[in-house]
Amino acid sequence: xxxxxxxxxxxxxxxxxxxxxxxxxxxxxxxxxxxxxxxxxxxxxxxxxxxxxxxxxxxxxxxxxxxxxxxxxxxxxxxxxxxxxxxxxxxxxxxxxxxxxxxxxxxxxxxxxxxxxxxxxxxxxxxxxxxxxxxxxxxxxxxxxxxxxxxxxxxxxxxxxxxxxxxxxxxxxxxxxxxxxxxxxxxxxxxxxxxxxxxxxxxxxxxxxxxxxxxxxxxxxx
Numbered sequence: 001x002x003x004x005x006x007x008x009x010x011x012x013x014x015x016x017x018x019x020x021x022x023x024x025x026x027x028x029x030x031x032x033x034x035x036x037x038x039x040x041x042x043x044x045x046x047x048x049x050x051x052x053x054x055x056x057x058x059x060x061x062x063x064x065x066x067x068x069x070x071x072x073x074x075x076x077x078x079x080x081x082x083x084x085x086x087x088x089x090x091x092x093x094x095x096x097x098x099x100x101x102x103x104x105x106x107x108x109x110x111x112x113x114x115x116x117x118x119x120x121x122x123x124x125x126x127x128x129x130x131x132x133x134x135x136x137x138x139x140x141x142x143x144x145x146x147x148x149x150x151x152x153x154x155x156x157x158x159x160x161x162x163x164x165x166x167x168x169x170x171x172x173x174x175x176x177x178x179x180x181x182x183x184x185x186x187x188x189x190x191x192x193x194x195x196x197x198x199x200x201x202x203x204x205x206x207x208x209x210x211x212x213x214x215x216x217x218x219x220x221x222x
Contacts, residue, residue: 031201035175035186035194039166046162046193054155054191061156068160069121073106073113073129081115081127085143094182096141105131116161118153126153130161130173137165138174158192 040046047055082099089096106113112132119125126148130137139161144154165173175189178196190196 032199033178033196034199035178035189036197037162037173037175037189037192037194039162039171039173041166043163046166049193051191051193054188057152058155058159061152062159064151066118066125066151066153066156067120068116068118068156070114070116070160070164072110073102073115075103075106078115081124081143082141085141088143094179102129102140114161114164116157116164118148118151118157124148125151126157128154128157128161130165132165132170135169135171136174137161137170137172139176154188155192162192 038049050058082102085096086099114130114132114137116128116130117124118127126142126144128142129140131140132138142154142157148154162173173194175192175194177199179185
């Protein structure tokens with residue numbers, strides 16, 4: 001017979017935190033904020049929510065004839081694109097989920113991925129990848145070449161993502177967390193009409209011997 005008492009774990013999501021005692025809980029994530037972009041089947045409504053400069057860049061890219069293509073992510077075919085984003089990540093010093101997560105999602109739910117490509121689809125200037133979950137789709141990762149930035153490709157890519165998803169019963173796009181160290185990225189998100197939503201911390205509540213709880217969860221008690 002084991003000499004240890006059972007250990008019970010509860011993962012407390014933000015909306016539950018007010019209903020449960022947090023004494024002795026361990027915080028897994030810090031509070032923050034994220035950008036949520038409301039969608040509408042009426043394009044005029046979405047354009048009206050944009051900032052003028054953002055909307056003008058999007059229209060310029062469309063007026064210049066920048067072609068946009070979109071399809072489901074192909075794990076094998078699109079691996080070179082994912083590698084471009086990894087190189088960009090290293091150059092700019094930001095963090096993201098590993099490629100293995102992206103490939104696993106594509107294998108498990110290929111219809112819940114949408115890859116938007118600017119320019120020649122065999123050699124794009126820029127791309128954005130979205131993952132759908134229920135009535136929301138989240139921006140997952142993206143990449144742009146210098147030519148893509150000059151052509152305002154990401155403005156037109158995001159607009160195409162907005163119109164595509166709104167036509168498939170998606171009500172919101174999650175454009176990711178607020179990044180104070182990259183105000184240009186935050187301005188891009190709010191320029192498209194995104195609203196900032198606060199993210200409350202998530203906690204792990206335990207009942208049982210604390211020695212059974214991994215050290216990583218015992219470093220940040222409430």
